[in-house]
Amino acid sequence: xxxxxxxxxxxxxxxxxxxxxxxxxxxxxxxxxxxxxxxxxxxxxxxxxxxxxxxxxxxxxxxxxxxxxxxxxxxxxxxxxxxxxxxxxxxxxxxxxxxxxxxxxxxxxxxxxxxxxxxxxxxxxxxxxxxxxxxxxxxxxxxxxxxxxxxxxxxxxxxxxxxxxxxxxxxxxxxxxxxxxxxxxxxxxxxxxxxxxxxxxxxxxxxxxxxxxxxxxxxxxxxxxxxxxxxxxxxxxxxxxxxxxxxxxxxxxxxxxxxxxxxxxxxxxxxxxxxxxxxxxxxxxxxxx
Amino acid sequence: xxxxxxxxxxxxxxxxxxxxxxxxxxxxxxxxxxxxxxxxxxxxxxxxxxxxxxxxxxxxxxxxxxxxxxxxxxxxxxxxxxxxxxxxxxxxxxxxxxxxxxxxxxxxxxxxxxxxxxxxxxxxxxxxxxxxxxxxxxxxxxxxxxxxxxxxxxxxxxxxxxxxxxxxxxxxxxxxxxxxxxxxxxxxxxxxxxxxxxxxxxxxxxxxxxxxxxxxxxxxxxxxxxxxxxxxxxxxxxxxxxxxxxxxxxx
Ligand SMILES: Nc1ncnc2c1ncn2[C@@H]1O[C@H](COP(=O)(O)OP(=O)(O)OP(=O)(O)O)[C@@H](O)[C@H]1O
Ligand SMILES: [Mg+2]
Numbered sequence: 451x452x453x454x455x456x457x458x459x460x461x462x463x464x465x466x467x468x469x470x471x472x473x474x475x476x477x478x479x480x481x482x483x484x485x486x487x488x489x490x491x492x493x494x495x496x497x498x499x500x501x502x503x504x505x506x507x508x509x510x511x512x513x514x515x516x517x518x519x520x521x522x523x524x525x526x527x528x529x530x531x532x533x534x535x536x537x538x539x540x541x542x543x544x545x546x547x548x549x550x551x552x553x554x555x556x557x558x559x560x561x562x563x564x565x566x567x568x569x570x571x572x573x574x575x576x577x578x579x580x581x582x583x584x585x586x587x588x589x590x591x592x593x594x595x596x597x598x599x600x601x602x603x604x605x606x607x608x609x610x611x612x613x614x615x616x617x618x619x620x621x622x623x624x625x626x627x628x629x630x631x632x633x634x635x636x637x638x639x640x641x642x643x644x645x646x647x648x649x650x651x652x653x654x655x656x657x658x659x660x661x662x663x664x665x666x667x668x669x670x671x672x673x674x675x676x677x678x679x680x681x682x683x684x685x686x687x688x689x690x691x692x693x694x695x696x697x698x699x700x701x702x703x704x705x706x707x708x709x710x711x712x713x714x715x716x717x718x719x720x721x722x723x724x725x726x727x728x729x730x731x732x733x734x735x736x737x738x739x
Numbered sequence: 740x741x742x743x744x745x746x747x748x749x750x751x752x753x754x755x756x757x758x759x760x761x762x763x764x765x766x767x768x769x770x771x772x773x774x775x776x777x778x779x780x781x782x783x784x785x786x787x788x789x790x791x792x793x794x795x796x797x798x799x800x801x802x803x804x805x806x807x808x809x810x811x812x813x814x815x816x817x818x819x820x821x822x823x824x825x826x827x828x829x830x831x832x833x834x835x836x837x838x839x840x841x842x843x844x845x846x847x848x849x850x851x852x853x854x855x856x857x858x859x860x861x862x863x864x865x866x867x868x869x870x871x872x873x874x875x876x877x878x879x880x881x882x883x884x885x886x887x888x889x890x891x892x893x894x895x896x897x898x899x900x901x902x903x904x905x906x907x908x909x910x911x912x913x914x915x916x917x918x919x920x921x922x923x924x925x926x927x928x929x930x931x932x933x934x935x936x937x938x939x940x941x942x943x944x945x946x947x948x949x950x951x952x953x954x955x956x957x958x959x960x961x962x963x964x965x966x967x968x969x970x971x972x973x974x975x976x977x978x979x980x981x982x983x984x985x986x987x988x989x990x
Contacts, residue, residue: 628847
């Protein structure tokens, strides 16, 4: 009897130690994030002002604001969305709902997985070759958006496909038995049910596009422009590239502006992330299965 | 008069299972045909063959023919949407679509292009009454279908099948997850519905089969062993295997 109690006592303590250890490790992994964000806020916050957000760079970018870079990143993100969202969701619907399970489909999936692993600078070179030079789009918002789209597609396709597949198959069977065509089933039942997952995937993909420097380096990003871009065929400034430029290419750069720019970029990405989590948790609460 | 004619029909799944072997069977109109037999007999497979829901499963070969109300089910020219409107189906586990009670019922009509509000309203009320569910849900037609109890969900699934006004209703163990009262409600509505529809039922027990059958067919491992009118299959089975099954000696 008493040995049994000791035994369960020992088990309990072991378990507590185990949980404590796991909790500690979990804390360790989020610690760098907290430190990075905290450090950025501490260093960058003093630079943030209305002028900084809404003004043009002045004095060889050593003063003034970063409006062209903020707007540029916004344009590039929207441009990327225009191409990658319909294409990515369309491909995911095809793969999840229509494609027969055969070698060809498997090959497509392997290709998508591998595309996701290609270094972003390779996408940049590809974009330079295809969009800037071959299609003669020049270094432009259009060429950069297309390049970013190709980089973003694998993320959007695989997360959307996963979201579509998570919808129970019984809904497809029932909908079909009620005389719905495959497309009616997808549009009326499967898509609405998987939309939160798809939106999360889209935002994660676009977030990556918003933060990348390499793919836009040769395809659409400009060192400095006195005017805002007037059309999709103009080059643009962008936050990640601007940050790279003012951190490495401009002598006598006030550190404050560097951290301020980094903080703005970080907030941009963070806000997208928060929107994604809100959508996800809202949808989970409302889900009917 | 037989509304469904199954002739020399065989079906194999991709994993090599022979789901059905050379089935020949006529299903009489406006009666309750009961398909019974132990697990793996092929009852569900045959039902899904009648409305081509097997298209969603891994079927590799089908031979023979199935004619439903003059429509050759396996003819490549057959309009499957039309076929599935003619042949409704209720499954063992009730699966309300992730929509409201009302939308669950109007779904089949809406995908068929019917949008007339008054007509849809009338169908909602009529089919819920036919499925003995109206009184329980008439005040909450806009709440989600899954919010209902299991027994109510199954009656909702029956109502939604009725909404398409099919010629045939396939019910695959529709009461297997239900309590005796819900089961009785479903069985009662079947007795009323057979005046207007042809009913094919895979019962969840031999008792239910003998309670409901106007015509009965016994399946064993993909083969049709015997058929009989009325309760004859239960009172005087001809085949030894049928007798063993209805007397509860295996299954
Ligand atoms: N999707 C499928 N893929 C492969 N084999 C299947 C599939 N569905 C059924 N089978 C096989 O076909 C045979 C007939 O199965 P079926 O489900 O039609 O029997 P049943 O009479 O409905 O049985 P139960 O009483 O358990 O519902 C079984 O051997 C089963 O394993
Ligand atoms: Mg079955």
